[in-house]
Amino acid sequence: MGRRLVILTEGYSNPHTAKTASCLIRYRREEVLALLDSTQSGKTAQDLLGVGGTLPIVGSLAQVPEANTLLLGIAPPGGKIPEAWRPVILEAIDRGMNVMAGLHDFLTDDEEFVAAARRRGVTLTDVRKNSERDIARCQGLHDECLRVLTVGHDCSIGKMVTSVEITECLRRGGHDAKFIATGQTGIMVEGDGCPIDRVISDFVSGAVEKLVKANQHHSVLLIEGQGSLVHPSYSGVTLSLMHGAAPHALILCYEVGREFVTGLEPLRIPPLRKIKELNETMAGIFRPCPVIGIAMNSSKLDAAAAESELARVRAEFNLPVCDVIRHGPDELARAVLAYKQQVAAKRAG
Amino acid sequence: MGRRLVILTEGYSNPHTAKTASCLIRYRREEVLALLDSTQSGKTAQDLLGVGGTLPIVGSLAQVPEANTLLLGIAPPGGKIPEAWRPVILEAIDRGMNVMAGLHDFLTDDEEFVAAARRRGVTLTDVRKNSERDIARCQGLHDECLRVLTVGHDCSIGKMVTSVEITECLRRGGHDAKFIATGQTGIMVEGDGCPIDRVISDFVSGAVEKLVKANQHHSVLLIEGQGSLVHPSYSGVTLSLMHGAAPHALILCYEVGREFVTGLEPLRIPPLRKIKELNETMAGIFRPCPVIGIAMNSSKLDAAAAESELARVRAEFNLPVCDVIRHGPDELARAVLAYKQQVAAKRAG
Numbered sequence: 093m094g095r096r097l098v099i100l101t102e103g104y105s106n107p108h109t110a111k112t113a114s115c116l117i118r119y120r121r122e123e124v125l126a127l128l129d130s131t132q133s134g135k136t137a138q139d140l141l142g143v144g145g146t147l148p149i150v151g152s153l154a155q156v157p158e159a160n161t162l163l164l165g166i167a168p169p170g171g172k173i174p175e176a177w178r179p180v181i182l183e184a185i186d187r188g189m190n191v192m193a194g195l196h197d198f199l200t201d202d203e204e205f206v207a208a209a210r211r212r213g214v215t216l217t218d219v220r221k222n223s224e225r226d227i228a229r230c231q232g233l234h235d236e237c238l239r240v241l242t243v244g245h246d247c248s249i250g251k252m253v254t255s256v257e258i259t260e261c262l263r264r265g266g267h268d269a270k271f272i273a274t275g276q277t278g279i280m281v282e283g284d285g286c287p288i289d290r291v292i293s294d295f296v297s298g299a300v301e302k303l304v305k306a307n308q309h310h311s312v313l314l315i316e317g318q319g320s321l322v323h324p325s326y327s328g329v330t331l332s333l334m335h336g337a338a339p340h341a342l343i344l345c346y347e348v349g350r351e352f353v354t355g356l357e358p359l360r361i362p363p364l365r366k367i368k369e370l371n372e373t374m375a376g377i378f379r380p381c382p383v384i385g386i387a388m389n390s391s392k393l394d395a396a397a398a399e400s401e402l403a404r405v406r407a408e409f410n411l412p413v414c415d416v417i418r419h420g421p422d423e424l425a426r427a428v429l430a431y432k433q434q435v436a437a438k439r440a441g
Numbered sequence: 442m443g444r445r446l447v448i449l450t451e452g453y454s455n456p457h458t459a460k461t462a463s464c465l466i467r468y469r470r471e472e473v474l475a476l477l478d479s480t481q482s483g484k485t486a487q488d489l490l491g492v493g494g495t496l497p498i499v500g501s502l503a504q505v506p507e508a509n510t511l512l513l514g515i516a517p518p519g520g521k522i523p524e525a526w527r528p529v530i531l532e533a534i535d536r537g538m539n540v541m542a543g544l545h546d547f548l549t550d551d552e553e554f555v556a557a558a559r560r561r562g563v564t565l566t567d568v569r570k571n572s573e574r575d576i577a578r579c580q581g582l583h584d585e586c587l588r589v590l591t592v593g594h595d596c597s598i599g600k601m602v603t604s605v606e607i608t609e610c611l612r613r614g615g616h617d618a619k620f621i622a623t624g625q626t627g628i629m630v631e632g633d634g635c636p637i638d639r640v641i642s643d644f645v646s647g648a649v650e651k652l653v654k655a656n657q658h659h660s661v662l663l664i665e666g667q668g669s670l671v672h673p674s675y676s677g678v679t680l681s682l683m684h685g686a687a688p689h690a691l692i693l694c695y696e697v698g699r700e701f702v703t704g705l706e707p708l709r710i711p712p713l714r715k716i717k718e719l720n721e722t723m724a725g726i727f728r729p730c731p732v733i734g735i736a737m738n739s740s741k742l743d744a745a746a747a748e749s750e751l752a753r754v755r756a757e758f759n760l761p762v763c764d765v766i767r768h769g770p771d772e773l774a775r776a777v778l779a780y781k782q783q784v785a786a787k788r789a790g
Contacts, residue, residue: 171643196574196643225545228674230705293645293678294520294545294638321680322726325577328681329642335673356579359727370722377671377719378708 095123098156098189099165102177105129105140105149107391111248112194112277113137113165117144119256119281125159126150128180142391153183164193167276171196171220171290178204185209194219194276196290219276220290228297228336235439237308238432241339241375242317242387245367247326247354249347250416251317252278254387257421258343258428259314265425268311272303274333278316288318289329296329300336312428315339321370322362323353334375341382341431342375343424344368347389348401368409385412385427444472447505447538448514449529454478454489454498456740460597461543461626462486462514466493468605468630474508475499477529491740502532513542516625520545520569520639527553534558543568543625545639568625569639577646577685584788586657587781590688590724591666591736594716596675596703598696599765600666601627603736606770607692607777608663614774619659621652623682627665637667638678645678649685661777664688670719671711672702683724690731690780691724692773693717696738697750717758734761734776 099117101110105127117124117137126148127137133151137144150156162184164177173181173195181199184191185208191199199205199216209216233239240258242251255271256278262269271278273285286299300315307313315337319326346364353359361367368383375381386405390398398418406413412427414420448466450459454476466473466486475497476486482500486493499505511533513526522530522544530548533540534557540548548554548565558565582588589607591600604620605627611618620627622634635648649664656662664686668675695713702708710716717732724730735754739747747767755762761776763769 196641227704230673230708289641289643291642292545292638293640293642293681294675296642296677297674321723324579324684324687324727325646326643327684328645328677328679330677331670331680332642332677335676338673355576359579362726370726373719373722374670377711378673 096158096160097124097163098126098128098150098153098159098161099124099163100128100177100180101165102129102180103131103174104166105132107141108248110141110165112167112280114141114143115252115277115281116163116165117141117147118253121147126156127165128153153180153187153189159189161190161192163280164191164195167194173197181205182208185212185214188212188214190215190217192217192219192280194280194287196220219279220287222287222291222299224286224291224295224299226295226298226302228301230301230338232305233301233338234308235340235435237310238312238341238428238435239304239315239337239339240312240341240343240384240428241315241334241337242343242345243330243334243371244317244320244345245322245361245364246347246350247319247323249345249350250387250389251345254343254345254416254421254424255314255316256281257416258425261421261425262312262428267429270307270310270313272307272313272315274300274316274318285316288333289326293328293332296332297336300333301338304337312432317345321374322367324356324359331374339375339381340435341384341428342371343385343387344371344383345387345389347391348398349392364405365408383411384431385424387424388413388415390415390418445507445509446473446512447475447477447499447502447508447510448473448512449477449526450514451478451526451529452480452523453515454481456490457597458515459490461516461629463490463492464601464626464630465512465514466490466496467602470496475505476514477502502529502536502538508538510539510541512629513540513544516543522546530554531557534561534563537561537563539564539566541566541568541629543629543636545569568628569636571636571640571648573635573640573644573648575644575647575651577650579650579687581654582650582687583657584689584784586659587661587690587777587784588653588664588686588688589661589690589692589733589777590664590683590686591692591694592679592683592720593666593669593694594671594710594713595696595699596668596672598694598699599736599738600694603692603694603765603770603773604663604665605630606765607774610770610774611661611777616778617660619656619662621656621662621664623649623665623667634665637682638675642677642681645681646685649682650687653686661781666694670723671716673705673708680723688724688730689784690733690777691720692734692736693720693732694736694738696740697747698741713754714757732760733780734773736773737762737764739764739767
C-alpha cells in the first residue's frame, strides 16, 4: 500500500514557502490527495501554488479519511516546526496516520510526538536525519558516468526542478539518467538521496562523494544543487556539494527578476555573468568544469517577455537556454548528451 | 584550582598529527605537566614536537600523580578516538582525572566512559559538542571592530598560530585585540569559540556571525581560518566561515614546500597567487576584502633559505610577509593596524 498523502501547508500556501508541497504535487501527483490549510479551505492547489489543477485545499483531516500519511509541506529558514502545527500533527497521529517531515527540528526528537506515535503504532519519518561521518577522499569517481550539477544565482530558484526535468527528459529518450537528490524535497520525490544541509559540515563533501559513487552505474547523474556561492547563509553548503560531487559540467539556474539575496535584502545578487564565472572558477580548481546550459525560471513573466529574455540571455552567453517548465527541458537535455559525447571523445583520444 | 594537564599523544607524537598538543604547549605551557606516549617515554616535547623544551614524555599516568586532567592531543581526519586509547582514558577516569577531547567522536556519547566518569565524579568535556541552530542574517556587524580572517593554501599550515601570534602582539602593544577560535585546539587555548566543523552545515555561517557579534566590543578580531577553499574535503567549512565572519581583510598563510593537498595527494595545490585571488574573490563578493599580509610557515627551511623565500614572496606580492614563529608577528600586526586606520579614515571621510 503506497503513500496517500495530505500535505500540511497551514498558513504558508504560497509557491515560495510551500516549495516541498509544490514539488510533491508536480512530481508525485498520484500520491497526493489534498493540501491542508484551514485559512484557504475550498480553493485548489492551482489557485495557490500554480500546480496541481483541481487538487483540493481542505480545512481538516476529517475531510480526507482515506489518507494514510501527513507530510509537512514547508521548508522555512532554520527548519523549525511552526508551533501552531503541533495540534494538527497530534491529530494525524491520533487518526492512525504516519507523519513525514523534512525540517531541521526532528519529529523523532519530540517526546510528545514520539509517545503518541508509539501508542498508535504509526511511523514518524525525518527525511533530514542522517549519520554521515566520512570526509571526501576525491577517489573512485570515474568519467564513464557524467556528473552534471545545477547551480544558481540564489536559493529557491529551480535547481531541483531543473535537475528532475532534465533527468526525466533523458529517460524518455532511453538514456540511463538518475536524479541525485541533496535536499529534503528532492529526497521525498526521488525516494533516496542525502539531506546535505543537515550533515555535520566536515562531512558534507564526503556524503556527496559517497552518494555519487553509489550511483555511477548510471550513464548520467543530474545532481541537485543547493543554495548559491553568493548567498552568505548557505554558500558553504553549496561549495561542499560542488567539491564532493566533482562535476564534469554545470547547468546555471536563475529566476528572472530576482534582484536581492533571499532573506538578506538589500544585498544585491551579482550579475549572471559574474555568477557563471564564480561557479566555473570554484568547480574548476583542479580541472575545467564549464556551464553548458542555462535554466531560466521565467514564472513571473508573460510569454512575450519570457521570449525576449530568452533571446537576450542566449545572445549574451551563446549557450543553450530554456525555461524547463515553460518550454520543456529538451534543449538542456541535448546539451548534457552533447557534453557526454565530448567527454567520451576526450577519453578515447 | 586550574587545569594540570597530561596530554595524550600515544603513538602520534609528531608535529603534524599532534597539532592540538603542540598548540597547548606553545600557548598554555604553564598548564601542561607532561605528554603521555609510552612509545616515546623518556624523550622531551622539544625532541618530538619542536616546542616545549624539557617538558617530559611519560610512559604512564602513574608518573604524573599531580595531574588532574587528561587532554586528548590529536586531531585526526574524521575525528575518531583511536581504539588503543580506550584503556588509558578509562585509567585516567579511574584515577579521578577529568578528560577533555576535541574529536568528532564524543566522550559523552560513549556509555562506558560516561558510566565510569559518573562513578568517579569526574567531568568529560567534548570541545566540539554544540547545538548551533541559527542561519547567518548578515546583520548587526559594524566597522568599528576590524575583522581579520586568516586563510591558507591548505589545512594545517599555521592559520591558528598566526591568528594567536598577531593577537598577542597587538595586546602587548596596548591594543584591544581578541583571538576568535573556530576549531577545537583554538578553543582549548582561548577558552571560548565555536567548533565550526562540527556544526550542522546550514548553521555554520550563522554560528560564526553570532561569535563575531558577541566580540565586537573589541577593537580588532583575529579570526582563526579553517581548511582551504582549494581543499575539496573542507572547502565548504572554509567558505561558511568566510561568509559568516564577513572579514574586512585577510592574512594569507602558507607553508613553504607544501605541494599537495593534504590527504588528497596527488592533487596539486594551485600557486599562491591563484590562492590569493580565489580568497579575495570569494570574500569580496559584496565589498572588497584584500589580503593585507602573508604569513609564511618556513619551519622546513634553514635560516638562509627562509630569508631567500621571504624576499621572493615580498617581491612577488608587494605585501608585508613574515614567519610569525621565526621572525615574530610584528610586521603583520603593523599591517593590521594600518588597515584599521584605512577603514576608519574611509568611514570618517
